[in-house]
Amino acid sequence: KAGVTQTPRYLIKTRGQQVTLSCSPISGHRSVSWYQQTPGQGLQFLFEYFSETQRNKGNFPGRFSGRQFSNSRSEMNVSTLELGDSALYLCASREWAHSGNTIYFGEGSWLTVV
Amino acid sequence: GQQLNQSPQSMFIQEGEDVSMNCTSSSIFNTWLWYKQDPGEGPVLLIALYKAGELTSNGRLTAQFGITRKDSFLNISASIPSDVGIYFCAGEETSGSRLTFGEGTQLTVNP
Numbered sequence: 001k002a003g004v005t006q007t008p009r010y011l012i013k014t015r016g017q018q019v020t021l022s023c024s025p026i027s028g029h030r031s032v033s034w035y036q037q038t039p040g041q042g043l044q045f046l047f048e049y050f051s052e053t054q055r056n057k058g059n060f061p062g063r064f065s066g067r068q069f070s071n072s073r074s075e076m077n078v079s080t081l082e083l084g085d086s087a088l089y090l091c092a093s094r095e096w097a098h099s100g101n102t103i104y105f106g107e108g109s110w111l112t113v114v
Numbered sequence: 115g116q117q118l119n120q121s122p123q124s125m126f127i128q129e130g131e132d133v134s135m136n137c138t139s140s141s142i143f144n145t146w147l148w149y150k151q152d153p154g155e156g157p158v159l160l161i162a163l164y165k166a167g168e169l170t171s172n173g174r175l176t177a178q179f180g181i182t183r184k185d186s187f188l189n190i191s192a193s194i195p196s197d198v199g200i201y202f203c204a205g206e207e208t209s210g211s212r213l214t215f216g217e218g219t220q221l222t223v224n225p
Binding site: 004031033042055056058106108 | 144154155202209210214217218
């Protein structure tokens with residue numbers, strides 16, 4: 001089955017603009033989480049959604065928001081973009097199992113803020 | 115907050131050599147996951163570990179969940195050039211919680 005799909009793959013935005021990134025999880029997975037990856041900070045957790053509800057949130061400002069739709073697809077939005085928001089944004093799909101959870105990542109969306 | 119220390123930060127080895135990297139945590143983890151990331155791509159899951167002491171293999175890769183539940187290691191045997199990339203460990207403190215990632219190990223394999 002198809003993996004985690006993220007769009008767009010690359011984008012360039014100007015400071016002050018806003019951006020929306022999209023993620024489709026693996027078919028059947030209902031949990032989607034988002035991570036930001038930068039050279040300086042590594043992989044940092046943004047938030048996680050399950051059945052359209054945010055169940056966990058990282059330490060990011062309110063400019064970072066997300067939502068999940070009834071088909072489990074998710075979007076994240078960053079408003080009033082800053083240069084420091086330039087990063088690889090990764091979406092992950094969680095497979096729940098009795099033995100343990102497994103988390104699969106998409107290829108990411110590269111955001112450059114100029 | 116949680117601290118996850120991964121070492122070494124980088125390794126330069128010859129093709130055919132074995133490689134070992136490890137992660138230690140300041141807190142107990144419920145799950146350890148090992149990923150490989152190539153430039154410009156997302157992390158790809160290599161091995162998942164769910165029980166203390168568990169030893170799991172995936173081809174030339176072997177990973178273990180430490181007995182104390184605060185550490186894990188990944189071994190790569192007989193390295194090949196396509197093993198080049200950044201390897202990350204990640205831990206989940208409780209079921210369904212966020213992943214905490216190590217800083218990554220950059221592996222370079224010289225043919």
